[in-house]
Amino acid sequence: MQYIQLIIIAGIAGIVLYQLYAVLGRRVGRQPEDAPASETAAASVRPLDRTVDTLDDAAQLTGLAAVRAHDTSFDLADFLAGSKQAYEMIVKAFASHDRATLRNLLAPAILADFEAAIDGREAESRSETVEFLHPPRADLEKADVVSGDLAQLTVRFLAEFRSRTKGPEGEGIDDKRTAELWTFERRLKSKDPNWALIHVDAAEA
Numbered sequence: 137m138q139y140i141q142l143i144i145i146a147g148i149a150g151i152v153l154y155q156l157y158a159v160l161g162r163r164v165g166r167q168p169e170d171a172p173a174s175e176t177a178a179a180s181v182r183p184l185d186r187t188v189d190t191l192d193d194a195a196q197l198t199g200l201a202a203v204r205a206h207d208t209s210f211d212l213a214d215f216l217a218g219s220k221q222a223y224e225m226i227v228k229a230f231a232s233h234d235r236a237t238l239r240n241l242l243a244p245a246i247l248a249d250f251e252a253a254i255d256g257r258e259a260e261s262r263s264e265t266v267e268f269l270h271p272p273r274a275d276l277e278k279a280d281v282v283s284g285d286l287a288q289l290t291v292r293f294l295a296e297f298r299s300r301t302k303g304p305e306g307e308g309i310d311d312k313r314t315a316e317l318w319t320f321e322r323r324l325k326s327k328d329p330n331w332a333l334i335h336v337d338a339a340e341a
Contacts, residue, residue: 202281203289207324212276218331219291219320220274226333227297230254231264243321243334262303269296269311277317285324289331290317292339315339 197205204210222241229237233254238247257263272295279289292315299310317339320331 198280200276200279203279203287203324206281206285206287210324215289215331216274216276216291219289219318220272220293222320222331222333223272223274223291223293223295223318224268227268227295228266231266231299233258233263241330241333243332246334246336260303262301264299264301267298267300269298281324286321287324288319288321288334290319292317 200210200212225237226241228234229241230250230253235251235254238250242250272293275292277290277292279287281287295314295316297312297314299312301308301310315338317337318333319335319337321334322328322331
């Protein structure tokens, strides 16, 4: 009797194992080997950083990725080098009351602030010249495309310069160290390659 029960149990186990194999061994859905050779090859060489090919895709990007999506020729190293030159030119032009240079480098709103400060110093018969002791340091703080192709990049500048001032109380020489955040703006599709300064903030050194 016990021998017969063992045979029945073994038979049931065989049936269960067969059903498990039938389910687990079955291919569900489309398998890689089912795809045409052309699709398989394309999948194997698909780049991780895909090219942005639509405006909708570009709108989803932020930071430098958004800038480069609108302007594939953008180079951060070149931008920072140019921003350092602009920084020195603007600081020197502001000190020497060079309004013509400032008009080429500043957006209208901030230009008005600079010119108002110059007007105030001229009314007090004050003048200044600036000499940079070392090239300023420039580091990208923030980058984004805020509207359409309008890009805004904020740069942290650390600088040391010697200021020679002259006023009613006499002349003075002062060595200064500054830390500032300058925000530049440009339409990336514009033929004009120049970035305009739109905002200045104090920063921690």
